[in-house]
Amino acid sequence: MKDAYRIKKVKIPLSELKAGELLPFTLLNPQDQVLLSRGQIITSEFVEKLKKDGYSSVLAEILEEDEGLVAKEDISPEMKKKTLENMQEILEDLSRGETPSIVPLEQKIYPGGKPLLLYP
Numbered sequence: 001m002k003d004a005y006r007i008k009k010v011k012i013p014l015s016e017l018k019a020g021e022l023l024p025f026t027l028l029n030p031q032d033q034v035l036l037s038r039g040q041i042i043t044s045e046f047v048e049k050l051k052k053d054g055y056s057s058v059l060a061e062i063l064e065e066d067e068g069l070v071a072k073e074d075i076s077p078e079m080k081k082k083t084l085e086n087m088q089e090i091l092e093d094l095s096r097g098e099t100p101s102i103v104p105l106e107q108k109i110y111p112g113g114k115p116l117l118l119y120p
Contacts, residue, residue, distance in 0.1 A: 005063040012060045014051060019044040028059040 009028070021042050027035040035058060036046060050058065093100040 008062045008064050010060045010062055011057050013057045014047055014055060017042050017047050017050075017058075019047060025063075026061040028061055029055070030059070032059075 012027070019042055023036055023038055023040050023042055026038045029035055035050070036042070038061075090100045
């Protein structure tokens with residue numbers, strides 16, 4: 001399965017980098033080398049070093065959700081509802097100290113012996 005994200009690169013002026021802030025994306029130089037990874041704290045020393053090295057901006061590597069690649073729902077709403085109801089019954093049995101039987105569970109999921117549609 002393909003990733004559900006695509007990478008977008010955006011030019012960010014150094015003036016937008018604020019010391020003390022958590023970096024929500026990875027910063028790259030023009031050669032796509034990592035300058036600072038996502039999740040790290042921006043320091044004033046880091047920004048000053050970039051300025052000293054001649055940078056006026058950096059590239060931000062941003063992950064965007066790609067709706068065309070996101071998996072669609074594979075389970076029908078009816079099957080979900082039935083499964084949640086059965087799970088609730090099992091949890092209630094367990095909370096009363098009873099051992100739930102899974103044999104009737106199959107009969108509940110497939111009423112009348114006919115499977116519910118998994119794919120709507």
